Amino acid sequence: MSQLFGETADTYHEARPGYPVEVADAIRAYHGGAPDTLVEVGAGTGLATTALLTLGAATTCVEPDARMARVLARRFPGVAVVTASFERWSPPAGGVAALACAMAWHWLDPATRNQRARDALRPGGTLAVLGHRYAYVEAAQAEAIRAAFSSADPADRGDRPDGWFHDDIADSGCFTDLRLSRFRRAVPLDTAAYLRLVDTFSPQLRRPPELRRRVRAAVGAAVDGFGGTVVLDLRTTLVLARRPA
Incomplete structure (x- = not known):
């Protein structure tokens, strides 16, 4: 599944929202x-x-999909890019000061991800896990889009609960001093931009081509139905934790 997004690497970068610089400020303070x-x-x-580099740390990016890694290396020539899964990557001797994971914690092996993250950090090092939740400013828009997805694909299961990874990290027993922060911003998207975003969602990428088309048609019609613009209530969750000294 870690290779799922490579087929849409360029669209992914154009369509997906980035992260507020306040995320880096929170990591620095913690x-x-x-x-x-x-x-x-x-x-x-x-x-x-982009946000993490404002910390000024010597940064290495680990990405398992070669197609995504090529886009990453092209955009950030000063960053060391390692094309490998987290499970096959070897941390440097002595560990690193901070380890971050944005919108990818669920792709890591749930049986080992917390222990591997702990082992990659120096004693006292910082773990930062981030995730977006694509909610909607207007309840009517949220309901119309939910109904559109469901009408085209009744098997659609929706999203995980907000901040689910906080509980995952806490329950592992590998870290101390957990802190959770949330950042919210309104992001307006026209129909075409919203459909490009939908095209990067993992459920959409897993659907067969005909079902993808049906989902796009239903969701596009829903957004057109309320004027051709949807306003996301983009909720970014940041969980910080520390490897015990």
């Missing part, structure tokens, strides 16, 4: 200053990398 080294796991095309 860490007690800027970390000197940072590894971003499942970096994709670098949507979170």
Whole structure:
């Protein structure tokens, strides 16, 4: 599944929203200053990398899909890009000061991801896990879009609960001092831009071509039905945790 997004790497980077710089500010404050080294796991095309680089840390990005990694390397020539899964990547001796993962924690092996993250960090190092939730400013828009997805594909299961990875990290017992922050912003998208975003969602990429077309048609009609613009209530969750010293 970690290779799922490569087929739409360029669209992914254009369509998906990035991360507010406040994320980096929160990491810096939690860490007690800027970390000197940072590894971003499942970096994709670098949507979170832009914000993370403002920390000024020597940064390595680990990305399993070669197509995504090529886009990432092209955009950030000063970043070390390693094309490997988290499970096959070997952290440097002594560990790193910070390890980040944006919108990819669920793609990592649930049986090992917390322990691997802990082992990759120095004692006292910082884990930062981020995720977006695509909600909607207007309840009527949210209901119309939900109904459109469901009408075209009744098997659609929807999203995980907000901040589910907080519980995953807490339950692992690998980290201390967990903190959760949320950032919200309104993001207006016209029909074409919203459909490009939908095209990057993993359920859509897993659908067969004909079902993809039906979903696009239903969702596009829903957005057109309320004027051709949908306003996302984009909710970004940041969970910070520390490897015990």
